[in-house]
Amino acid sequence: MKILGLIPARGGSKGIPGKNIKSLGRKPLLQYTFESAKNSKLLSKVILSSDDPEIIAVAEEIGLEVPFRRPTALAADDTPTLDVVKHALNYFAQKGQNFDAVCLLQPTTPFRRTGLIDEAIGKFISGNFDSLLSVREVxxxxxxxxxxxxxxxxxxxxxxxxxxxxxxxxxxxxAYHRDGAIYITKTEVLQKQNSLYGNNIGFIDTTGDPYVNIDIPQDWEKAERLLTMLSDFS
Known part of the structure; x- marks a missing residue:
């Protein structure tokens, strides 16, 4: 199965200005997600989708592929994630490159245990799910x-x-809630059902893993505290 690893990182963050490239420890935030994706053996390609020249420059500096600059119209506060994913798929389709699924990896959830992405992809494939989410117990x-x-x-x-x-x-x-670390969706569900989820949704439970989803300054402070405890990410 050909799976596109997509890291979305738009500019214009209001809660924490410049958060996607702000240094967390010794690395820009998005580098944590890129390193997790780079270690995957099941992602066919890993790219960044961004509208912001500064984010793009940092991504290219760390070796993250940036095949296009995302249109400004797809980088607003209220832009649906679905539209961002479909834009990336359409870009590659126009170049004759097609993918069976997309694995969306948000940089605002930087800490993923080693092997989590491939574990999730393996479960997604074996279960023949429309989509699969990483979740935590409520x-x-x-x-x-x-x-x-x-x-x-x-x-x-x-x-x-x-x-x-x-x-x-x-x-x-x-009961579970989405933790934001991993979303995997079949391309046919994205394109034909216009949905990130479809009807048959699988999950991988990350309840026991270190976790933060960065949105406000207090979340950033939590990430810094977690980082001091996680030598694997330093």
Whole structure:
């Protein structure tokens, strides 16, 4: 299976200006994701998609391929990730290069354990999933079966629509949230269903792994603390 590894990194970050190339330890942030992708044996090609000349320059300096400059129209705050992925696929298709799937690797989730990408790809292929996501368990206090929302009369109801609350933590079904580290999707799902997910979604559980998804300054501080504990990434 031919799989495109796509690292999206637009300019104009507001929460942490220049975060994609800001130095975390001794490396620009996006280098952590690139090194994880470079170590994969199952990604056919790894590229950067960016609109920003400074990000592109840093990427090229560390050896990350930048085959195109992303159009400004696809680099706004509200640009759907799906459009960014399809733009990359269409670029290569016009050059006669086609991929069976895309593995999206966001630089804002910099820490991936060794072998995680290939483990995820292997599960994606063997399960014949439309897509596969890396996920983490939701803590019990945030489990959807213990969440409430306001109803029309101003009182609370269970967000799941159930009539009775599950009283014991041990009886809660395991729930997961996306951690942002890995999204893999078949090209036919992206193109024909216009979806990053499709209907048959696989997952790989990263609950036990070090984790941060960088969006605000407090997240960056957490990343710096984690880095001091993770010699593999220094």
């Amino acid at each position: 803590p019990a206090e945030f489990n959807p079966h213990w969440l409430f929302e306001e109803n029309e009369s101003g009182s609370l109801r269970l967000a799941t629509g159930e009539k009775e609350i599950i009283s014991r933590r041990q009886e809660l079904p395991v």
